[in-house]
Amino acid sequence: MSGKLALLLLLLLGLQNLSAYSIHQDDSHDQLQTETADIWSERGGEGVNATCGYVKIGENVTFFFRVSSPIYARIVIVRPDGSEVEVMRSSQVFPGVVYRFYQVFIDPGVRVIKLMGGVSGRVLDYCTLHVVTSFAGGDVWTDAGGRGYGVEGGTFALSKPVGIWLRTNVTSEVRLVLRDQRGRESVLFSGTLEGERSRRIVVELGDVGNYTLKLMQGNRLLDYCTFSVIKPVERFPPSMRILSINLSDGIISVYGEAVPGTEGEELRLIWDWGDGSIEEGPFPRSHRYEKSGIYTIRVIARQSDGLSANFTYTVFIPPREESITPQPTRSEAAPAENRTQSERVTQEGRKMGSEVLAFVLGVSLSALAFLIASRFMRRS
Structure with a gap:
């Protein structure tokens, strides 16, 4: 009897465990x-x-x-x-x-x-x-560049906001994720982006370093773009020094030197000669003026960051002297015999004049002597 009772208890225990594991379609199993x-x-x-x-x-x-x-x-x-x-x-x-x-x-x-x-x-x-209908294609870039898949988005100063653009070819649910230099990610945009229409987002970043933008459609990467944030660099304009200016026969030559004020910047020199001629090039530089006049020369040293320095000089170009070939006169072109006859007449005229002058002078002296003698005799 006790054996049957034990068997019955085991059977009941098995049924209880089975009912606990089975699934019943009633409200008692809602939990x-x-x-x-x-x-x-x-x-x-x-x-x-x-x-x-x-x-x-x-x-x-x-x-x-x-x-x-x-x-x-x-x-x-x-x-x-x-x-x-x-x-x-x-x-x-x-x-x-x-x-x-x-x-x-x-x-x-x-x-x-x-x-x-x-x-x-x-x-x-x-x-x-x-x-x-088709998988979306996307693009993310910045104000400084980055159009195209994985293209560099440029460099920004720490104090300036960063303009970010995103675009898809079809209307899609997308996310724009920003990853900083420490690997931390933040969502800049999440929502529906209308196809073929660009959207701009402006962010201000407080740390220098390299950043990555990721345009995501679900778990699918549509595009990414990297950019850098750097500390602002103090910039200086270029310096320019004129050593000498030479002018000869309408040609002016300017000697000098120019160096960038900020390290790493490119420098170019622009020459305005004042007569309508403008050119680029380093020192020294020469220019020829075709006409006389007063001209103002301006030299501009311009850096790649936009800063510049300039030098102004006014030059006077005098008129050029024209060479004249002397033409023979009529007397110089006369025959030799005519010149001899003319010289003879001139010499005879000069001789006659001397004799007349001597005669007049002798008469004057004789008259003066007679006058003095007469006055002396009267007094005595």
């Missing part, structure tokens, strides 16, 4: 359906209420789910218009097993795949799937 569960796809979505990726129309998608306790579960897909389609009826599932099912989508839009309790109707977990 089992609040246990941890997860549903995701091959494109991603593990975790609570995550995005399970993007898929093109007509592609076959594999979904997975698991539960942490024995329950009855069902799977429902919510279409873009809000209607629901049951893809798995209420079925018994057990922990420790990863279940899978397949689904093909024939029209675009966002789908919500829900793992629900078969009895209570509670949502245990869900993931969001984006069905697109």
Whole structure:
């Protein structure tokens, strides 16, 4: 009798354990359906209420789910218009097993795949799937550059804000993630980006270093861009010194030197000669003026950062002297015999004039002597 009683107790204990593990379709087991569960796809979505990726129309998608306790579960897909389609009826599932099912989508839009309790109707977990006509392509860049996949986005000063641009070819749900030099990530934008329209975001960064921008569509990287933030550099204009200026026969030569004021900057010299001629080039420099006049020369030393220095000089270009060939006069062109006759007449004229002058002088002296003698005799 005692043996039969012991056997009966063992049988009752086994039935109790079996009933605890079995799944009953009644409300007394609703609490089992609040246990941890997860549903995701091959494109991603593990975790609570995550995005399970993007898929093109007509592609076959594999979904997975698991539960942490024995329950009855069902799977429902919510279409873009809000209607629901049951893809798995209420079925018994057990922990420790990863279940899978397949689904093909024939029209675009966002789908919500829900793992629900078969009895209570509670949502245990869900993931969001984006069905697109074509995969999105994207681009992220900065005000300083970076157009194209993985292109460098330039350098910014620490005190200046950074302008960031993002764009996709089709309307998509995207995230813009900023990764700093320490590996920390922050989301700058999360939402719907309209296709073929650019969006600009301005951020101010408080640390110097290298940064990476990542444009994400779910777990898919559309584009990335790196840029640097540096401390502001004190900048100085270039210096220019004129050593000498030489002018000869309408040609002016300027000698001097110019050096950048800020290290690492490129320097170029621009010459404006004042007569409409403008050119570039280093010292020394020469220029020829074709016409006389007053000209103002201006030399500009310009750095690649925009800073500059200049020198101004005014020069007078005198008229050029013209060479004149002397022409022979009529007397010089006369024959030799005519010149001899003319010289003879001139000499005879000069001789006659001398004789007349001597005669007049002698008469004057004689008259003067006579006058003096007469006055002397009267006094005596």
